Amino acid sequence: MSQNAEKVLDHFSLFRSQEYVDMFENKKAFENAVPLTELQTAVDWTKTREYRELNFAREALVVNPAKACQPLGAVFAAVGFEKTLPFVHGSQGCVAYYRSHFSRHFKEPTSCVSSSMTEDAAVFGGLNNMIDGLANAYNLYKPEMIAVSTTCMAEVIGDDLNAFIKTAKEKGSVPAKFDVPFTHTPAFVGSHVTGYDNTMKSILEHFWDGKAGTEPPLVREPRDSINFIGGFDGYAVGNIREVKRLFGLMGVDYTILGDTSDVWDTPTDGRFRMYDGGTPLAAAAAAVHARATISMQEFCTQKTLAYVAKKGHEVAAFNHPMGVAGTDRFLMEVARLTGRAIPEDLTRERGRLVDAIADSSAHIHGKKFALYGDPDLTLGLAGFLLELGAEPVHILATNGTPEWAARVQALLDSSPFGKGCHVYPGRDLWHMRSLLFTEPVDFLIGNTYGKFLERDTRTPLIRIGFPIFDRHHHHRYPLWGYQGAMNTLVKILDKIFDVIDADTIVPGKTDYSFDIIR
């Protein structure tokens, strides 16, 4: 017996005790387990070029993708508005999944309801689910807005949200004037970034274009303010707060559209806040008058930006700008659009970041990285790595389009450190596994699922992306701005130093390099 009341053994040590090890071994007799030699041969084979070619010849099977489905992005966009309850029309299991997914990443509650469609709704349509669902959600959770999106079930049977919501309002589910923006978010088109885009656009359309025909459209009276859209971003809490700080320092008049920074960072003080923060609805409406709209994630806001541009806004689209040059471009664009100067404080911040890079770049220069994630994040990260003199050898986005790939290629071509680096649109993490075995790199950058690649290929993982389930609180720290670049630099450096230390820790063998000064 290995368990002990004094020092309770957790799963990670309990099952290593001999009695369990023996038990596992004996269990194999019932498992029809693959003989060890055969298994080892197969393990080795999966590391080969030959396997890589078979793997890349896949046409139908997707294994360990780095993307999620549209309605997840719809929920992300919707919760960024004040007292807004996302309402996903379709099967209820989906909503359980989105809520769990966000809570595992942000370590926060995520409120969202479903219209709980079942087999009868599959046959007759989900109108009654919409009517009852809106009434219940409205009475129970007292939102100021309900933002409707769809699961693939509702899309396949072709439910008409516009008509359904109209009917529900006629039946008194919610008051006629109550804000119910809606959008179709089929899971079989695009990815979570598409769902974010569709929902953000639907909410702006709702306020700007006359609330589904119930009010006259707003007439734009251009003002000096700017709108800011962060996009689907696992670091939204830290990033949006950092952007607010930057805007504050510059004295910019701004509206954050989809402000999740307080939504997913509420205090533990004895009270559960179902709604906290978010873009005020009046501000979302007034945003039509802005002079310009800035998006930090172009591939996450393509339709939204096209819509905003049609309204007469000047549009500035970035690809998750990171690092010195990325932040420079962002701030200069903000300065140009608002006529506000970049204050000395920020110039000093920039100088401190350059200082930090100069201090540390010897450890990063020439290091090879593999990275994967959403299209904009990978572009921003790759740009920063090139700036640090690192080589982003494999850049992969499962939801990356050919347009994204061309953009990455152009970035790689612009730097001597991008030579020999490759971009992989539409590929998954099983492809990445083959890449890491056949063209090894020093470090991998990705989300929590990257730990399986770290285990298999022993490539040290630096966790940047979404979701991050197995490390806590990083979403509170920005990646954007000079300060965000500093955080990212330190994160990368810490891993590099940890790996050097782990590699040199054997006493009398390797510890001559176990230096105290690096």
Place this chain on the structure above:
Amino acid sequence: MDLTLDEVKARNAEVISEALSVYPDKTAKKRAKHLNVYEGDKPDCGVKSNIKSVPGVMTIRGCAYAGSKGVVWGPIKDMVHISHGPVGCGQYSWAARRNYYIGVTGVDTFVTMQFTSDFQEKDIVFGGDKKLDKIVDEIQKLFPLNHGITIQSECPIGLIGDDIEAVAKKKSKEYDGKTIVPVRCEGFRGVSQSLGHHIANDAVRDWVFEKGGDKPPLFESTPYDVAIIGDYNIGGDAWSSRILLEEMGLRVVAQWSGDGSLAELENTPKAKLNILHCYRSMNYISRYMEEKFGIPWVEYNFFGPSKVAESLRTIASHFDDRIKEGAERVIAKYQPLMDAVIAKYKPRLEGKKVMLYVGGLRPRHVIGAYEDLGMEVIGTGYEFGHNDDYQRTTHYVKDGTLIYDDVTGYEFEKFVDRLQPDLVGSGIKEKYVFQKMGVPFRQMHSWDYSGPYHGYDGFAIFARDMDMAINNPVWGLTRAPWSAGQ
């Protein structure tokens, strides 16, 4: 301070009517049937269950796909489970349930991987059968050591008229009778995860037992062969259970389905007794094996030393004296450990009140473990229980316990706010709601990334975890000292 039983009942009844008062009338009528104050002499909990969730109320339930892929089939480690349809379902359930297993992932085992057909619009329009056909070929090429494939249907499959059964049969023939199991667990079927469990059980019956045919036995039978049914090895639960069964002299020939393999499913008909932990998710296949192969089954409960000992004796009663003596030997062996655990933690937990809301067996099964620590469960409910679960619950709960079936986010928050328990045990979606309120919380699906909780080894961890949740100094810090009021 302590309320009398009558006061508790009155308070609980009042809390229910307060919660209902916010709903529109039609919904209040529906929800009223799912909420009750348990009357100690009744044969069930007095609530309706296994009924459609009301739209828009923030049900905590999931879907049939979650019940089949996420619960029953997903943990079978040497098979590739395809999430067939759009990318999301497989993504959100990817490696999230902590079904521990031994194997080289991606080579001979596949549990913590996400295989998906990643449906695109053209697959919806033209159907996905050809894609599925090709996917099986690609799995065979890239993962040749897999022992079988399951096709876990997502919502669109049943709506677009795909014939996954035909594809499964065709591909099985092409690959020498390989086990390929189509599962019709589309998320819109049924009212919760529960139908997914049933459909998954039926798929084992139809495509492993009935179509699988006779395969040469892997081992010689003994009179002491048992199968663990309905243990998903979350955080290693099935392992800390198996070790006790083996110590008492039984031989475990199969685990369903945590750390299980196709061979174990196939060989289960050789067992002399099926022992069933999660009744809700696997009673169906247990009944089938009883009818078809004459294998009796017995429910057991491995949470907390009282129930573990009781269960070991119940299991042993199906065998000869050798096993009965073995059970006593095991109970005696672990008694000092249990005494030490209780001596350490009971003084810190005695009298603490708990509210539960979980799935499967746990809303009743864990009550004994809390009671072993001197704690009291004052409210409980099932995400997807049926009437037979609520009947079984009466053996565990006390008179006056608040019962809530398919609780809504609103109700649960209200109930906890009014009953002020010392601990809530529920899921990830609920965890942060209650912690914000300053109420200690443990996830009782994933064991909050801890576990195992089953068996004697697991109880030590369970006790430690409940103590660290309740007696966490952070709960003394939730109010700023300068804030007015309480």
